[in-house]
Amino acid sequence: MQRIPMARPTWDDDMRQAALATLDSGQWVKGPEGRAFGEAFATYCGAMGGTPCQSGSVALWGALNLLDIGPGDEVLVPSLTYIATATCVDLVGATPVFVDVEADHWCVDMDALEAARTPNTKAVIAVHLFGQMSDDRLVAWCEANGIAYIEDAAQAHGAVAADGTKAGAVGDVACFSFFPSKNLAVGGEGGMMMTRREDLVARMDALVNHGRDARLEAQKLGSNFRMSEVMASIGRVQLSRLDSWLERRRTIAARYTAAFASTPGLTTPSVRPGTLHAWHQYCVLVDEPEGFRQHLDEQGVDSRVYYATPCHRQGVYSEHPQHHQPFPVTDDIAHRLVAVPVFHAMTDEEVGRVIQAVTSYVCA
Numbered sequence: 001m002q003r004i005p006m007a008r009p010t011w012d013d014d015m016r017q018a019a020l021a022t023l024d025s026g027q028w029v030k031g032p033e034g035r036a037f038g039e040a041f042a043t044y045c046g047a048m049g050g051t052p053c054q055s056g057s058v059a060l061w062g063a064l065n066l067l068d069i070g071p072g073d074e075v076l077v078p079s080l081t082y083i084a085t086a087t088c089v090d091l092v093g094a095t096p097v098f099v100d101v102e103a104d105h106w107c108v109d110m111d112a113l114e115a116a117r118t119p120n121t122k123a124v125i126a127v128h129l130f131g132q133m134s135d136d137r138l139v140a141w142c143e144a145n146g147i148a149y150i151e152d153a154a155q156a157h158g159a160v161a162a163d164g165t166k167a168g169a170v171g172d173v174a175c176f177s178f179f180p181s182k183n184l185a186v187g188g189e190g191g192m193m194m195t196r197r198e199d200l201v202a203r204m205d206a207l208v209n210h211g212r213d214a215r216l217e218a219q220k221l222g223s224n225f226r227m228s229e230v231m232a233s234i235g236r237v238q239l240s241r242l243d244s245w246l247e248r249r250r251t252i253a254a255r256y257t258a259a260f261a262s263t264p265g266l267t268t269p270s271v272r273p274g275t276l277h278a279w280h281q282y283c284v285l286v287d288e289p290e291g292f293r294q295h296l297d298e299q300g301v302d303s304r305v306y307y308a309t310p311c312h313r314q315g316v317y318s319e320h321p322q323h324h325q326p327f328p329v330t331d332d333i334a335h336r337l338v339a340v341p342v343f344h345a346m347t348d349e350e351v352g353r354v355i356q357a358v359t360s361y362v363c364a
Protein backbone atom coordinates (compact mmCIF):
# COMPACT_ATOMS: atom_id res chain seq x y z
CA MET A 1 0.00 0.00 0.00
CA GLN A 2 1.35 3.44 -0.93
CA ARG A 3 2.20 5.81 1.91
CA ILE A 4 0.15 8.98 2.17
CA PRO A 5 2.56 11.94 2.08
CA MET A 6 2.09 15.34 3.73
CA ALA A 7 1.72 17.04 0.35
CA ARG A 8 1.58 16.20 -3.33
CA PRO A 9 2.02 19.22 -5.63
CA THR A 10 -0.04 18.97 -8.82
CA TRP A 11 1.08 19.71 -12.30
CA ASP A 12 -1.21 19.57 -15.34
CA ASP A 13 -1.26 20.30 -19.07
CA ASP A 14 -2.31 23.93 -18.64
CA MET A 15 0.71 24.54 -16.40
CA ARG A 16 3.00 22.68 -18.80
CA GLN A 17 1.67 24.80 -21.69
CA ALA A 18 2.08 28.04 -19.76
CA ALA A 19 5.69 27.18 -18.87
CA LEU A 20 6.56 26.16 -22.44
CA ALA A 21 4.91 29.22 -23.99
CA THR A 22 6.92 31.46 -21.66
CA LEU A 23 10.16 29.69 -22.57
CA ASP A 24 9.28 29.95 -26.28
CA SER A 25 8.62 33.68 -25.90
CA GLY A 26 12.27 34.24 -24.98
CA GLN A 27 11.17 36.67 -22.25
CA TRP A 28 12.44 34.75 -19.25
CA VAL A 29 12.68 37.61 -16.75
CA LYS A 30 11.09 41.05 -16.16
CA GLY A 31 8.14 40.35 -18.45
CA PRO A 32 4.36 40.31 -18.61
CA GLU A 33 3.88 37.07 -16.63
CA GLY A 34 5.32 38.43 -13.39
CA ARG A 35 3.30 41.63 -13.68
CA ALA A 36 0.09 39.74 -14.49
CA PHE A 37 0.62 37.25 -11.64
CA GLY A 38 1.18 40.09 -9.14
CA GLU A 39 -1.92 41.92 -10.33
CA ALA A 40 -4.11 38.81 -10.45
CA PHE A 41 -3.20 37.59 -6.97
CA ALA A 42 -3.56 41.10 -5.50
CA THR A 43 -7.02 41.37 -7.13
CA TYR A 44 -7.95 37.92 -5.79
CA CYS A 45 -6.97 39.06 -2.27
CA GLY A 46 -8.51 42.53 -2.59
CA ALA A 47 -5.14 44.31 -2.20
CA MET A 48 -3.70 47.28 -4.14
CA GLY A 49 -0.66 45.48 -5.54
CA GLY A 50 1.44 42.34 -5.45
CA THR A 51 5.10 41.86 -6.30
CA PRO A 52 6.31 38.32 -7.01
CA CYS A 53 9.71 37.52 -5.52
CA GLN A 54 11.99 34.57 -4.87
CA SER A 55 10.52 33.16 -1.65
CA GLY A 56 8.31 33.85 1.32
CA SER A 57 11.44 34.59 3.34
CA VAL A 58 12.48 37.28 0.85
CA ALA A 59 8.94 38.71 0.99
CA LEU A 60 9.21 39.03 4.79
CA TRP A 61 12.57 40.78 4.53
CA GLY A 62 11.04 43.06 1.87
CA ALA A 63 8.04 43.93 4.04
CA LEU A 64 10.29 45.19 6.85
CA ASN A 65 12.38 47.09 4.35
CA LEU A 66 9.35 48.80 2.83
CA LEU A 67 8.24 49.89 6.26
CA ASP A 68 11.72 51.33 6.97
CA ILE A 69 12.30 49.05 9.95
CA GLY A 70 15.91 48.72 11.06
CA PRO A 71 18.39 49.07 13.94
CA GLY A 72 16.82 50.17 17.23
CA ASP A 73 13.36 48.97 16.20
CA GLU A 74 11.49 46.09 17.81
CA VAL A 75 9.17 43.76 15.92
CA LEU A 76 6.70 41.52 17.77
CA VAL A 77 6.57 37.95 16.46
CA PRO A 78 5.01 34.71 17.72
CA SER A 79 7.56 32.08 18.70
CA LEU A 80 5.34 29.27 17.41
CA THR A 81 6.10 29.65 13.72
CA TYR A 82 8.56 28.84 10.98
CA ILE A 83 11.96 30.40 11.69
CA ALA A 84 11.77 32.83 8.73
CA THR A 85 9.09 34.88 10.55
CA ALA A 86 11.68 35.83 13.16
CA THR A 87 15.01 35.86 11.32
CA CYS A 88 13.83 38.41 8.73
CA VAL A 89 13.80 40.90 11.62
CA ASP A 90 17.46 40.26 12.43
CA LEU A 91 18.34 40.48 8.73
CA VAL A 92 17.26 44.14 8.66
CA GLY A 93 19.14 44.86 11.92
CA ALA A 94 16.03 45.15 14.10
CA THR A 95 15.17 43.04 17.17
CA PRO A 96 12.54 40.31 17.22
CA VAL A 97 10.50 40.32 20.43
CA PHE A 98 8.85 36.95 20.93
CA VAL A 99 5.30 36.57 22.25
CA ASP A 100 3.01 33.69 23.16
CA VAL A 101 0.07 32.39 21.11
CA GLU A 102 -3.64 31.82 21.82
CA ALA A 103 -4.56 28.55 23.54
CA ASP A 104 -7.51 27.96 21.21
CA HIS A 105 -6.50 29.25 17.76
CA TRP A 106 -2.69 29.11 18.05
CA CYS A 107 -2.11 32.54 16.44
CA VAL A 108 -0.40 35.47 18.15
CA ASP A 109 -2.14 36.43 21.42
CA MET A 110 -3.51 39.98 21.80
CA ASP A 111 -2.78 40.25 25.55
CA ALA A 112 0.77 39.02 24.99
CA LEU A 113 1.25 41.65 22.28
CA GLU A 114 0.02 44.43 24.55
CA ALA A 115 2.32 43.26 27.36
CA ALA A 116 5.35 43.22 25.02
CA ARG A 117 4.70 46.60 23.39
CA THR A 118 7.30 49.34 24.05
CA PRO A 119 7.94 52.80 22.53
CA ASN A 120 10.39 51.02 20.16
CA THR A 121 7.78 48.60 18.77
CA LYS A 122 7.47 49.38 15.08
CA ALA A 123 5.65 46.33 13.71
CA VAL A 124 4.00 43.04 14.46
CA ILE A 125 4.34 40.05 12.17
CA ALA A 126 1.15 38.05 12.64
CA VAL A 127 1.28 34.53 11.24
CA HIS A 128 -2.02 33.13 9.96
CA LEU A 129 -0.85 29.80 11.33
CA PHE A 130 -1.75 26.66 9.35
CA GLY A 131 -4.20 28.83 7.35
CA GLN A 132 -6.12 30.23 10.34
CA MET A 133 -6.66 34.02 10.24
CA SER A 134 -5.04 35.98 13.09
CA ASP A 135 -7.25 37.88 15.56
CA ASP A 136 -9.43 40.46 13.74
CA ARG A 137 -8.82 43.02 16.51
CA LEU A 138 -5.17 43.31 15.47
CA VAL A 139 -5.90 45.86 12.76
CA ALA A 140 -7.45 48.34 15.21
CA TRP A 141 -4.78 47.63 17.84
CA CYS A 142 -1.99 48.35 15.36
CA GLU A 143 -3.68 51.54 14.17
CA ALA A 144 -4.28 52.78 17.71
CA ASN A 145 -0.64 52.23 18.63
CA GLY A 146 1.01 53.43 15.43
CA ILE A 147 2.40 49.95 14.76
CA ALA A 148 2.67 48.43 11.28
CA TYR A 149 0.81 45.17 10.67
CA ILE A 150 2.72 42.62 8.57
CA GLU A 151 0.79 39.47 7.69
CA ASP A 152 2.85 36.31 7.41
CA ALA A 153 0.37 34.70 5.03
CA ALA A 154 2.82 32.03 3.84
CA GLN A 155 0.30 29.37 4.88
CA ALA A 156 -2.92 31.25 4.27
CA HIS A 157 -3.66 31.71 0.54
CA GLY A 158 -7.44 32.14 0.38
CA ALA A 159 -8.14 32.41 4.13
CA VAL A 160 -10.88 34.94 4.91
CA ALA A 161 -11.29 37.16 8.02
CA ALA A 162 -14.62 37.61 9.81
CA ASP A 163 -15.31 40.90 8.00
CA GLY A 164 -14.83 39.21 4.61
CA THR A 165 -11.31 40.53 3.96
CA LYS A 166 -8.94 37.95 2.52
CA ALA A 167 -5.46 37.23 3.88
CA GLY A 168 -3.17 39.60 2.01
CA ALA A 169 -5.44 42.66 2.31
CA VAL A 170 -5.70 42.89 6.09
CA GLY A 171 -2.35 44.35 7.16
CA ASP A 172 -0.03 47.03 5.73
CA VAL A 173 2.05 44.43 3.90
CA ALA A 174 1.44 40.70 3.50
CA CYS A 175 3.90 37.97 2.60
CA PHE A 176 3.11 34.76 0.77
CA SER A 177 5.23 31.68 0.07
CA PHE A 178 4.82 29.43 -2.97
CA PHE A 179 7.00 26.62 -1.62
CA PRO A 180 5.83 23.38 -3.34
CA SER A 181 3.72 22.16 -0.40
CA LYS A 182 1.82 25.44 -0.04
CA ASN A 183 -1.83 25.95 -1.12
CA LEU A 184 -0.55 27.65 -4.28
CA ALA A 185 2.82 26.87 -5.87
CA VAL A 186 4.95 27.94 -8.83
CA GLY A 187 7.05 24.87 -9.70
CA GLY A 188 10.00 25.85 -7.51
CA GLU A 189 10.81 28.47 -4.88
CA GLY A 190 8.69 31.63 -4.90
CA GLY A 191 6.93 34.25 -2.85
CA MET A 192 4.97 37.47 -3.07
CA MET A 193 4.78 40.77 -1.21
CA MET A 194 1.34 42.31 -1.20
CA THR A 195 -0.06 45.59 0.08
CA ARG A 196 -3.36 47.39 0.43
CA ARG A 197 -1.46 50.72 0.71
CA GLU A 198 -1.19 52.71 -2.50
CA ASP A 199 1.96 54.49 -1.28
CA LEU A 200 3.87 51.19 -1.08
CA VAL A 201 3.00 49.64 -4.45
CA ALA A 202 5.71 51.26 -6.57
CA ARG A 203 8.35 50.88 -3.86
CA MET A 204 7.54 47.19 -3.59
CA ASP A 205 8.25 46.66 -7.28
CA ALA A 206 11.44 48.70 -7.08
CA LEU A 207 12.73 46.75 -4.07
CA VAL A 208 13.09 43.50 -6.06
CA ASN A 209 14.69 45.47 -8.90
CA HIS A 210 17.70 47.11 -7.20
CA GLY A 211 15.55 50.04 -6.07
CA ARG A 212 15.56 51.42 -9.60
CA ASP A 213 13.10 54.02 -10.87
CA ALA A 214 11.59 54.39 -14.36
CA ARG A 215 14.90 55.89 -15.59
CA LEU A 216 16.66 52.76 -14.29
CA GLU A 217 18.50 54.69 -11.59
CA ALA A 218 18.75 53.20 -8.11
CA GLN A 219 16.98 55.50 -5.65
CA LYS A 220 16.75 53.10 -2.71
CA LEU A 221 18.73 50.08 -1.62
CA GLY A 222 17.38 46.90 -3.18
CA SER A 223 18.63 43.87 -5.05
CA ASN A 224 17.56 41.31 -7.61
CA PHE A 225 14.84 39.33 -5.84
CA ARG A 226 12.63 38.91 -8.93
CA MET A 227 10.64 35.78 -9.70
CA SER A 228 11.34 34.19 -13.07
CA GLU A 229 8.70 34.45 -15.79
CA VAL A 230 8.25 30.68 -16.08
CA MET A 231 7.32 30.43 -12.43
CA ALA A 232 4.96 33.38 -12.63
CA SER A 233 3.20 31.78 -15.61
CA ILE A 234 2.71 28.56 -13.64
CA GLY A 235 1.52 30.57 -10.63
CA ARG A 236 -1.16 32.24 -12.77
CA VAL A 237 -2.63 28.87 -13.76
CA GLN A 238 -2.43 27.63 -10.17
CA LEU A 239 -4.29 30.76 -9.02
CA SER A 240 -7.18 29.94 -11.36
CA ARG A 241 -7.51 26.62 -9.49
CA LEU A 242 -7.08 27.99 -5.96
CA ASP A 243 -10.75 28.30 -4.99
CA SER A 244 -11.62 24.75 -6.02
CA TRP A 245 -8.50 23.44 -4.27
CA LEU A 246 -9.47 25.34 -1.11
CA GLU A 247 -12.94 23.84 -1.32
CA ARG A 248 -11.37 20.38 -1.38
CA ARG A 249 -9.12 21.17 1.63
CA ARG A 250 -12.17 22.49 3.54
CA THR A 251 -14.20 19.37 2.75
CA ILE A 252 -11.39 17.11 3.94
CA ALA A 253 -10.88 19.18 7.11
CA ALA A 254 -14.62 19.03 7.90
CA ARG A 255 -14.56 15.23 7.49
CA TYR A 256 -11.54 14.96 9.81
CA THR A 257 -13.09 17.18 12.48
CA ALA A 258 -16.33 15.17 12.45
CA ALA A 259 -14.49 11.84 12.47
CA PHE A 260 -11.85 12.68 15.11
CA ALA A 261 -14.22 14.41 17.57
CA SER A 262 -14.44 11.49 19.97
CA THR A 263 -10.94 10.01 19.54
CA PRO A 264 -9.40 9.90 23.03
CA GLY A 265 -6.07 11.67 23.55
CA LEU A 266 -6.41 14.29 20.84
CA THR A 267 -8.07 17.67 20.36
CA THR A 268 -9.23 18.82 16.93
CA PRO A 269 -8.41 22.34 15.67
CA SER A 270 -11.02 25.05 16.19
CA VAL A 271 -11.76 27.69 13.58
CA ARG A 272 -12.02 31.35 14.61
CA PRO A 273 -15.74 32.22 14.45
CA GLY A 274 -16.88 33.86 11.23
CA THR A 275 -13.62 33.20 9.39
CA LEU A 276 -12.71 30.78 6.61
CA HIS A 277 -9.67 28.61 7.30
CA ALA A 278 -7.33 27.81 4.39
CA TRP A 279 -6.23 24.45 5.89
CA HIS A 280 -2.62 24.55 4.78
CA GLN A 281 -2.12 22.12 7.65
CA TYR A 282 -4.62 20.13 9.67
CA CYS A 283 -3.03 19.81 13.12
CA VAL A 284 -4.40 17.90 16.04
CA LEU A 285 -3.20 18.55 19.58
CA VAL A 286 -2.08 15.18 20.92
CA ASP A 287 -1.39 14.05 24.48
CA GLU A 288 1.24 11.47 23.45
CA PRO A 289 2.67 12.68 20.12
CA GLU A 290 5.33 9.97 19.78
CA GLY A 291 2.97 7.02 20.18
CA PHE A 292 0.41 8.71 17.93
CA ARG A 293 2.92 9.35 15.15
CA GLN A 294 4.33 5.86 15.38
CA HIS A 295 0.81 4.45 15.02
CA LEU A 296 0.18 6.61 11.91
CA ASP A 297 3.53 5.56 10.50
CA GLU A 298 2.61 1.88 10.89
CA GLN A 299 -0.59 2.59 8.97
CA GLY A 300 1.35 4.20 6.10
CA VAL A 301 0.34 7.77 6.95
CA ASP A 302 2.96 10.52 7.17
CA SER A 303 2.75 13.19 9.88
CA ARG A 304 4.77 16.19 11.10
CA VAL A 305 5.18 18.14 14.33
CA TYR A 306 4.73 21.93 14.05
CA TYR A 307 6.91 23.31 15.57
CA ALA A 308 8.83 21.05 17.91
CA THR A 309 11.29 23.79 18.94
CA PRO A 310 9.79 27.27 19.18
CA CYS A 311 11.85 29.95 17.41
CA HIS A 312 13.24 31.67 20.51
CA ARG A 313 14.70 28.38 21.80
CA GLN A 314 16.61 27.56 18.61
CA GLY A 315 20.40 27.92 18.42
CA VAL A 316 20.27 31.03 16.29
CA TYR A 317 18.71 32.80 19.29
CA SER A 318 21.05 31.41 21.97
CA GLU A 319 22.18 34.98 22.76
CA HIS A 320 18.69 36.48 22.59
CA PRO A 321 17.47 37.78 25.99
CA GLN A 322 14.30 35.69 25.67
CA HIS A 323 16.09 32.41 24.83
CA HIS A 324 15.07 30.81 28.14
CA GLN A 325 11.83 32.72 28.69
CA PRO A 326 8.83 30.48 29.36
CA PHE A 327 5.75 30.92 27.17
CA PRO A 328 2.94 28.95 28.84
CA VAL A 329 0.87 28.13 25.73
CA THR A 330 3.72 27.68 23.24
CA ASP A 331 5.66 25.50 25.70
CA ASP A 332 2.60 23.37 26.30
CA ILE A 333 1.56 22.78 22.69
CA ALA A 334 4.60 23.17 20.39
CA HIS A 335 5.77 19.54 20.53
CA ARG A 336 2.17 18.22 20.61
CA LEU A 337 0.78 19.78 17.40
CA VAL A 338 0.78 16.93 14.91
CA ALA A 339 -0.19 17.59 11.30
CA VAL A 340 -1.82 14.83 9.26
CA PRO A 341 -2.02 14.94 5.46
CA VAL A 342 -4.42 17.48 3.92
CA PHE A 343 -3.96 18.56 0.31
CA HIS A 344 -6.27 19.12 -2.62
CA ALA A 345 -5.07 16.11 -4.62
CA MET A 346 -5.96 13.60 -1.88
CA THR A 347 -8.34 10.92 -3.04
CA ASP A 348 -11.40 9.96 -1.00
CA GLU A 349 -9.74 6.62 -0.37
CA GLU A 350 -6.69 8.39 1.10
CA VAL A 351 -8.90 10.59 3.28
CA GLY A 352 -10.63 7.44 4.52
CA ARG A 353 -7.29 5.82 5.30
CA VAL A 354 -6.16 8.85 7.34
CA ILE A 355 -9.43 8.77 9.27
CA GLN A 356 -9.09 5.05 9.88
CA ALA A 357 -5.48 5.49 11.05
CA VAL A 358 -6.26 8.35 13.44
CA THR A 359 -9.44 6.90 14.91
CA SER A 360 -7.84 3.48 15.49
CA TYR A 361 -5.18 5.08 17.69
CA VAL A 362 -5.42 3.97 21.29
CA CYS A 363 -3.90 6.49 23.68
CA ALA A 364 -1.38 4.84 26.02
Ligand SMILES: Cc1ncc(COP(=O)(O)O)c(C=O)c1O
Nearest residue numbers: 055056057082084154177178179
Ligand atom coordinates in the same frame (compact mmCIF):
# COMPACT_ATOMS: atom_id res chain seq x y z
C1 LIG B 1 4.85 30.78 8.38
C2 LIG B 1 5.91 30.81 7.32
N1 LIG B 1 6.59 31.96 7.11
C3 LIG B 1 7.54 32.06 6.17
C4 LIG B 1 7.87 30.99 5.36
C5 LIG B 1 9.00 31.14 4.39
O1 LIG B 1 8.63 30.86 3.07
P1 LIG B 1 9.74 30.32 2.04
O2 LIG B 1 10.03 28.89 2.40
O3 LIG B 1 9.05 30.43 0.71
O4 LIG B 1 10.92 31.18 2.15
C6 LIG B 1 7.18 29.78 5.51
C7 LIG B 1 7.51 28.63 4.66
O5 LIG B 1 7.47 27.49 5.05
C8 LIG B 1 6.18 29.68 6.53
O6 LIG B 1 5.50 28.55 6.73
